[in-house]
Amino acid sequence: xxxxxxxxxxxxxxxxxxxxxxxxxxxxxxxxxxxxxxxxxxxxxxxxxxxxxxxxxxxxxxxxxxxxxxxxxxxxxxx
Amino acid sequence: xxxxxxxxxxxxxxxxxxxxxxxxxxxxxxxxxxxxxxxxxxxxxxxxxxxxxxxxxxxxxxxxxxxxxxxxxxxxxxxxxxxxxxxxxxxxxxxxxxxxxxxxxxxxxxxxxxxxxxxxxxxxxxxxxxxxxxxxxxx
Numbered sequence: 308x309x310x311x312x313x314x315x316x317x318x319x320x321x322x323x324x325x326x327x328x329x330x331x332x333x334x335x336x337x338x339x340x341x342x343x344x345x346x347x348x349x350x351x352x353x354x355x356x357x358x359x360x361x362x363x364x365x366x367x368x369x370x371x372x373x374x375x376x377x378x379x380x381x382x383x384x385x386x
Numbered sequence: 387x388x389x390x391x392x393x394x395x396x397x398x399x400x401x402x403x404x405x406x407x408x409x410x411x412x413x414x415x416x417x418x419x420x421x422x423x424x425x426x427x428x429x430x431x432x433x434x435x436x437x438x439x440x441x442x443x444x445x446x447x448x449x450x451x452x453x454x455x456x457x458x459x460x461x462x463x464x465x466x467x468x469x470x471x472x473x474x475x476x477x478x479x480x481x482x483x484x485x486x487x488x489x490x491x492x493x494x495x496x497x498x499x500x501x502x503x504x505x506x507x508x509x510x511x512x513x514x515x516x517x518x519x520x521x522x523x524x525x
Contacts, residue, residue, distance in 0.1 A: 315435070315436075316435060316509075317507075317519045320519075359437070359440055362440035362443045362444075363440075363443070364503075378440065378505070380437070380505050381519075382522045383501075383502070383505055383522060384506065384508045384519075384520045384521070385434075385436070385477070385500055385504040386477055386500040
């Protein structure tokens with residue numbers, strides 16, 4: 308299944324891009340997606356960042372579905 | 387759905403007008419401004435960026451949480467994105483209620499939740515020309 312991964316701020320700087328397109332096996336979870344991003348990033352993404360799926364914070368065990376938008380969220384600093 | 391984010395300068399009187407009501411006896415305002423001094427350098431400004439769609443959604447959820455706790459609070463807020471110079475306002479939260487305790491509680495709740503939950507990031511732009519991402523909680 309195809310998912311879109313967005314990265315922001317310091318993570319985007321580290322990766323040199325702000326978006327990735329991944330094709331994951333059926334039943335893949337947020338954790339699986341993160342592992343694939345980290346594999347492609349060669350260690351430039353922390354092991355346990357905050358993650359959101361379709362603009363809602365998500366846990367690693369959450370399953371993904373076709374077309375999901377996954378975002379890796381660096382430590383937030385608003386306000 | 388309200389647009390909580392803006393690239394424009396914040397208009398505090400306009401926010402006050404949004405919450406004004408004849409049955410509100412107390413209004414609390416929080417205004418965040420860009421500070422000049424960091425521990426290791428003078429700041430010229432901060433470049434705010436965000437996951438805008440989720441930031442808007444998270445502000446919706448925070449305001450809904452506040453309204454569930456304080457149903458009689460009237461709330462307005464805006465958070466700037468883009469470059470904000472030292473001394474300028476980056477975020478404003480206004481809460482009005484029949485009594486001041488509710489206004490204070492709702493206003494405080496919203497800024498504290500904003501700092502914990504909303505996907506917005508700050509890049510400090512130093513007077514030297516250097517730039518660095520701000521780590522949260524005093525970083």
